[in-house]
Amino acid sequence: MAKSNKPIIWGTFAAGGELVSFVTPVLILLTLLAAVGHVPDMLGYDALRGFAAGWFGKLVIFVVLFLSLWSQAHRLRITFYDFGARADTLVAIMVYALAAVGSIATLVFLARL
Amino acid sequence: MSENRMAIRQVELEVLRYNPETDDEPKFQRYSVPCKNEWCILDALNYLKDNLDPTLSYRWSCHMQVCGSCGMMINGEPKLACKAMVRDYAGVIRIEPLSHFPIERDLVAVADDFMAKLKRVKPYLIPGEKRSLADGEYQQTPEQLARYRKYAMCINCMLCYAACPEYGLTPKFIGPGAISLAHRYNQDSRDGGRDLRQEEIATNEGVWECTFVGACSEVCPKHVDPASALQQVKVASTVDWYLEHFMSWVKK
Numbered sequence: 001m002a003k004s005n006k007p008i009i010w011g012t013f014a015a016g017g018e019l020v021s022f023v024t025p026v027l028i029l030l031t032l033l034a035a036v037g038h039v040p041d042m043l044g045y046d047a048l049r050g051f052a053a054g055w056f057g058k059l060v061i062f063v064v065l066f067l068s069l070w071s072q073a074h075r076l077r078i079t080f081y082d083f084g085a086r087a088d089t090l091v092a093i094m095v096y097a098l099a100a101v102g103s104i105a106t107l108v109f110l111a112r113l
Numbered sequence: 114m115s116e117n118r119m120a121i122r123q124v125e126l127e128v129l130r131y132n133p134e135t136d137d138e139p140k141f142q143r144y145s146v147p148c149k150n151e152w153c154i155l156d157a158l159n160y161l162k163d164n165l166d167p168t169l170s171y172r173w174s175c176h177m178q179v180c181g182s183c184g185m186m187i188n189g190e191p192k193l194a195c196k197a198m199v200r201d202y203a204g205v206i207r208i209e210p211l212s213h214f215p216i217e218r219d220l221v222a223v224a225d226d227f228m229a230k231l232k233r234v235k236p237y238l239i240p241g242e243k244r245s246l247a248d249g250e251y252q253q254t255p256e257q258l259a260r261y262r263k264y265a266m267c268i269n270c271m272l273c274y275a276a277c278p279e280y281g282l283t284p285k286f287i288g289p290g291a292i293s294l295a296h297r298y299n300q301d302s303r304d305g306g307r308d309l310r311q312e313e314i315a316t317n318e319g320v321w322e323c324t325f326v327g328a329c330s331e332v333c334p335k336h337v338d339p340a341s342a343l344q345q346v347k348v349a350s351t352v353d354w355y356l357e358h359f360m361s362w363v364k365k
Contacts, residue, residue: 003311006321007354010347078324082278 009074009096016071023064049113058110065106073099118151125205126157128169131216139216141207142166148199154208155183155194158220171220178334181270184211185220191275191332211275213284227271230287233313234295241305257302264297264342266335273329273339279322286322287314289329289339296342299349315350323347 030043041047051057073095080091123145131139144165146157155173162169173183176195183194186209188202199206214222244251273289274280280288295314299307314320320343329339356363 003315003354004317004319004321004350005354006317007347007351010321011351011355014348014351081282082324082326084282086282 009070012067012070013074014071016067016069017075019064019067020071024068052110053113058113062106062110066103069099069102070096118149120150121147122150124148124157124199124202126161127205127207128158128161128220129209129216130169130219132218133216143205150200152199153195154185154187154192154197154199154206157199158194158208169220170218179268181268184222184270184272184275185209186212186275191272193270193272193334196334211271213275213277213281214271222271224271226284227269227274227288227290230291231269231294234287234291235306235310235313236291236294236298238298238301238304239306239309240303251303253302260302261297261300264293264300264337267294267297267337267339268335270334272332272334276328276332278326278328279324283318283322285318287319289323289343292320292323292346293337293339293342296346299346311350311353314346315353320346320350 033039034043052061076095077088077091081088085091124147126144126146127141128144129139130136130142144161146161146165148157148160152160155176158169158171158173162171171183171185171194173194174180175182178193178196181193184191185194186192186207187194187197188207189209191211194208208220210216210220211222214224214226217223240251267290269290271290273293277286277289280286292314295310298304299310323343325340325344327340330337330341333339
């Protein structure tokens with residue numbers, strides 16, 4: 001029997017899952033802090049824009065968004081599957097297309113900074 | 114626990130009955146069994162068979178959570194009948210054969226599918242380094258033992274298959290039990306058969322059918338934690354895939 005090629009997708013899912021579980025809660029906390037008016041100088045608009053304008057900042061932001069999008073797309077796909085939706089190919093195309101659009105949009109926005 | 118282990122109460126059992134040779138479809142039959150507080154469900158079934166209805170069929174052997182024969186659905190959950198205690202249930206107790214398997218008769222599930230899958234994954238030691246008798250035994254450190262010991266606790270009771278929704282939806286899935294046992298031998302320092310097993314389990318109907326629902330680990334009576342075995346197989350198979358496709362000169 002042929003070995004599966006699913007590792008291509010699962011690799012981003014596993015890496016993204018780790019990232020989402022560690023990084024996303026911190027981002028949510030910082031966003032909430034900012035929303036109630038507690039913005040440390042380091043995380044002010046100018047500082048963050050400066051970070052995002054450099055190549056290292058762009059790389060970090062792209063990796064975080066890319067892996068989050070692809071892992072959550074895969075999570076959605078297997079959630080559909082668990083609930084018994086057997087149209088796996090159609091679901092896969094839809095959720096991965098969304099992740100791809102998000103990834104490309106991230107690239108475009110980062111390139112324009 | 115009750116203060117009196119020997120106290121007896123009448124317990125209503127609703128048992129699935131099915132004889133494929135005479136019945137059109139399975140149906141439930143109600144029995145009232147005088148159960149002692151210290152009894153497990155298997156004791157209640159044995160009393161039932163000995164005193165109330167000798168035609169009831171079910172599998173059991175050891176009565177001590179070792180043989181893995183008496184797996185059945187008890188109030189909808191896969192359990193070993195020798196591990197589920199009567200005193201933990203209130204009201205009518207519904208007893209059915211394991212889900213996701215055909216019924217051979219009454220509470221006996223047809224295990225052929227699992228047995229065939231077990232054989233496919235080669236759940237036995239394939240020595241990596243051949244040694245003659247004169248070379249002595251294969252030695253192993255406690256650390257090397259710890260890497261697979263948990264997975265060696267499997268008793269092939271198939272509760273994980275009855276719990277796994279993916280196996281229910283896609284019967285060709287090799288499933289939690291067999292893949293965990295393949296992993297048990299892959300993790301063994303004395304073994305060299307991983308490449309052979311990967312041909313079966315690193316496939317779409319192998320580990321990649323798993324969506325990490327985790328029900329297998331919840332119902333496992335021996336705390337094998339099949340879900341962890343399958344996730345470890347996924348990580349290792351992903352590393353394999355990248356090595357095979359981009360760095361084929363690196364030895365796994």
